[in-house]
Amino acid sequence: MNKQIQNLYERAQKEQRLIIGLMSGTSMDGLDIALCDVTGSGTQTQIQILAFKTWAYNDDFRTKIKAVFSKRDVDLQLVCLMNEYIANVHAELINLALKEWGYKNDQIDFIASHGQTIFHSPKSLHKLTDYPNGTMQIGDGDHIAVKTGIITLSDFRQKHLAGGGEGAPLAVYGDYLIFSKESEDRVMLNIGGIANFTYLPGSLKANEIFSTDVGPGNTLMDQYVQKHYNIFYDKNSEIASSGILNEKLLSTLLNCGFFDDDFPKTTGPELFNLEYLQSAQKASATESIEKEHVMATLCHFSAETISNAIKKCFGANAAATVFMSGGGMHNPLLASLLKVKLPNSVFMSTADLGINPDAKEAVLFAVLANETLCGSPINFGQRQGVPSICMGKISLPE
Numbered sequence: 001m002n003k004q005i006q007n008l009y010e011r012a013q014k015e016q017r018l019i020i021g022l023m024s025g026t027s028m029d030g031l032d033i034a035l036c037d038v039t040g041s042g043t044q045t046q047i048q049i050l051a052f053k054t055w056a057y058n059d060d061f062r063t064k065i066k067a068v069f070s071k072r073d074v075d076l077q078l079v080c081l082m083n084e085y086i087a088n089v090h091a092e093l094i095n096l097a098l099k100e101w102g103y104k105n106d107q108i109d110f111i112a113s114h115g116q117t118i119f120h121s122p123k124s125l126h127k128l129t130d131y132p133n134g135t136m137q138i139g140d141g142d143h144i145a146v147k148t149g150i151i152t153l154s155d156f157r158q159k160h161l162a163g164g165g166e167g168a169p170l171a172v173y174g175d176y177l178i179f180s181k182e183s184e185d186r187v188m189l190n191i192g193g194i195a196n197f198t199y200l201p202g203s204l205k206a207n208e209i210f211s212t213d214v215g216p217g218n219t220l221m222d223q224y225v226q227k228h229y230n231i232f233y234d235k236n237s238e239i240a241s242s243g244i245l246n247e248k249l250l251s252t253l254l255n256c257g258f259f260d261d262d263f264p265k266t267t268g269p270e271l272f273n274l275e276y277l278q279s280a281q282k283a284s285a286t287e288s289i290e291k292e293h294v295m296a297t298l299c300h301f302s303a304e305t306i307s308n309a310i311k312k313c314f315g316a317n318a319a320a321t322v323f324m325s326g327g328g329m330h331n332p333l334l335a336s337l338l339k340v341k342l343p344n345s346v347f348m349s350t351a352d353l354g355i356n357p358d359a360k361e362a363v364l365f366a367v368l369a370n371e372t373l374c375g376s377p378i379n380f381g382q383r384q385g386v387p388s389i390c391m392g393k394i395s396l397p398e
Contacts, residue, residue, distance in 0.1 A: 163387025191328025
């Protein structure tokens with residue numbers, strides 16, 4: 001047997017595994033690195049975060065990603081080069097984190113890398129009848145494995161596509177294993193660039209669970225302040241809080257077929273971008289309103305789409321237990337609007353369940369890798385968009 005295959009087999013057989021989960025989202029703020037202690041698999045999975053940090057991307061690196069991000073027309077050579085470039089940067093950051101935390105690389109069993117999404121194109125968005133769902137994440141797993149010396153699982157979303165899904169969201173798999181609780185219906189709400197949630201029924205029946213994107217989280221607000229204020233995001237919603245909701249603009253922003261589609265569904269900045277906003281402003285004759293009023297309206301837009309999606313599941317008087325994660329939960333205006341729009345629901349964070357909300361997405365990929373190596377596909381029934389599969393390509397370091 002090849003010694004690398006033997007190494008993979010032996011590490012997968014361990015009772016206790018150290019797995020690094022990586023997440024770099026559409027907000028492109030940095031690389032989340034979560035070092036997880038994992039035992040068991042399936043519904044017996046136990047996970048503890050041993051260390052976590054977000055390595056903030058510098059402006060140069062972020063600019064390089066943006067040059068190939070969410071564009072139909074792009075320099076193919078640059079996409080090719082960025083696939084390796086991002087992987088090398090991520091590998092370097094992993095090595096630095098392990099040194100900072102006092103771990104040697106050979107102590108780590110596996111890396112689970114989400115990669116960097118540069119384009120997401122489900123059929124509901126591209127509407128090309130001859131073509132399937134598509135998505136692309138770059139940051140090659142082989143480069144990470146070789147540069148760190150650690151077996152790496154990557155490119156998780158392609159298997160989801162192959163199994164009949166849209167490549168997103170994948171949170172349903174990890175949320176079910178980590179956060180389900182008998183006799184308590186839960187909503188695991190993650191507000192990143194795009195907002196998504198997983199519904200976890202108290203019945204614990206996997207065939208009743210689903211995860212879905214619901215619309216923009218931070219993406220439109222971030223894009224707007226980056227263009228008009230030359231800042232990365234609206235810290236503490238200072239700009240949005242100084243503005244006033246424009247009802248005409250909000251109504252036009254909400255006039256989109258995506259919001260009428262059934263769950264589960266996916267979307268991305270390919271739809272919700274500044275062109276979308278500009279079209280809505282033109283249609284609502286709000287092109288001249290003050291920038292802070294635009295920001296206030298965009299924040300209301302995110303809150304409205306999230307709350308409407310939860311009401312779609314639980315009814316107009318939704319009384320859900322909502323556990324929040326992602327950067328959007330730190331937006332005080334957005335958080336307060338959600339509580340106003342869902343007055344009968346209880347809002348908490350995944351910290352109340354023992355998982356740092358900023359680390360949650362990275363942890364979920366560690367769980368996905370653990371299932372591929374040590375578990376088996378969870379039976380989610382025959383529902384469209386939730387294939388019962390294990391995900392992730394395996395890259396060996398030698």
